[in-house]
Amino acid sequence: MGSEEKGKCPKCRIEYDRRIYSSCPLCEMRRKLLDKTKESMQQLQRNQDRTVSYLRKGDEIELGELNGNAIAWIVLDTMRDKALLLAKYGLSYMSYNNRMWSVSWEKSSLRKYLNDEIIYYFFSEKEQSRIIEISVENKENFR
Numbered sequence: 050m051g052s053e054e055k056g057k058c059p060k061c062r063i064e065y066d067r068r069i070y071s072s073c074p075l076c077e078m079r080r081k082l083l084d085k086t087k088e089s090m091q092q093l094q095r096n097q098d099r100t101v102s103y104l105r106k107g108d109e110i111e112l113g114e115l116n117g118n119a120i121a122w123i124v125l126d127t128m129r130d131k132a133l134l135l136a137k138y139g140l141s142y143m144s145y146n147n148r149m150w151s152v153s154w155e156k157s158s159l160r161k162y163l164n165d166e167i168i169y170y171f172f173s174e175k176e177q178s179r180i181i182e183i184s185v186e187n188k189e190n191f192r
């Protein structure tokens with residue numbers, strides 16, 4: 050690369066090929082990500098203005114965020130002011146348990162991950178407060 054073909058971003062200090070990029074590709078990526086985030090935040094705000102009681106089975110809403118994109122949910126069921134949601138697209142993948150032995154759902158590492166980690170990762174504090182905790186009775190299922 051000749052010196053006139055080499056660009057150097059004063060902001061992030063990376064060097065890039067001017068024959069390929071007209072401006073710093075990293076700054077461009079940051080700008081796009083920021084735009085996306087702003088867009089999904091506005092989308093979320095619009096959805097928050099809509100209370101759950103208006104939701105109907107089969108509706109689609111957006112709640113939470115993954116890699117700067119709003120997460121789409123399908124309303125499986127509603128009950129008074131509550132709604133049961135299923136993510137429209139797979140959000141992550143993980144084994145049922147992190148150790149290869151029989152374990153009940155209650156003691157599985159997947160359940161722990163879903164309850165203790167993912168909620169902070171996908172949802173803002175305000176969104177977390179809208180998620181209710183329920184008890185699900187499960188039989189020991191490993192025999």
Ligand SMILES: [Zn+2]
Pocket residue numbers: 058059060061062063073074075076077
């Ligand atoms: Zn840059």
